[in-house]
Amino acid sequence: MGPTTEARSPEADLIDRLRSGDEATFVCLVNTHSASLKRLALAFVSTDAVAEEVVQETWLAVLTGITRFEGRSSVKTWIFKILTNRAKTRAIRERRTINFSELEDPKEPDQPAVDPSRFLPAAHPTYPGHWASPPEAWSASAEDAVVGREMMGVLQRELDRLPPGQRVVVALRDVHGWPAAEVCDVLGLSEANQRVLLHRGRSRLRGVLEAYFAENA
């Protein structure tokens, strides 16, 4: 790439600053992306400690690779793909391959969003498939600071307990605010499979909060 009359993009500036060894740029990148990198790593590896190692390896690979980086994708996508590859390699070494099949084909086994017993049967004469046991309004105690803290603890715990595919998709979409297209890109998911995982994860968490509010009304 020679000199150009076009304005430099912020992305090109970022690459230049990183190549020139600008520490503030590196620290900023690490601070911006490490949390979601770690979340992504945890879709593939089993422990927090291994996820940290994979994130660390990823940043080292970024440093050694930045001189050769050709800008065919965004820096962000490039970094996250490095992480995905490393986490998968690590998972294979740990023999945790079940997560890939969940990511690739989340259709089976099918889980309903809500327990089917809460609906009237399809053969019901007037209201087939309508609520038999409708969702109760969540109590106003959700606004209470103490209840709120406890409920957020429950939500965090249950998010961490979701199957890995659902967990990583819900976390990247709803905790980190990623658009669907980026989640698909980084995880190699089709739009439909991404939506299935998001739907299952959110539906399960809604059910958990519903149960929580029913107990703490």
Added chain:
Amino acid sequence: MNDDARREMACQELVDVITGYLEGTLPVADRSRFDAHLATCSACQEYLEQMRALVRLTGKLSPKSLEPATVDSLLGAFRRWRDSQTRL
């Protein structure tokens, strides 16, 4: 319009397609059935509100952070890398 598009959406179907509705990926005919059902069903209005509340609450969870020791060690690695670059 085929029969499917005319058929009223039942609550049980609504909870299965709600993510597509929130994502804006539901086909137009299904979106109309969804909206038509919602207009007359307070239980499904509540369900939709709970899904939206869940997304808001999840957005308030703290992201996973790196251990301070990992960050320190990364910074050390960066400085070694930078120094090795300038020697080249």
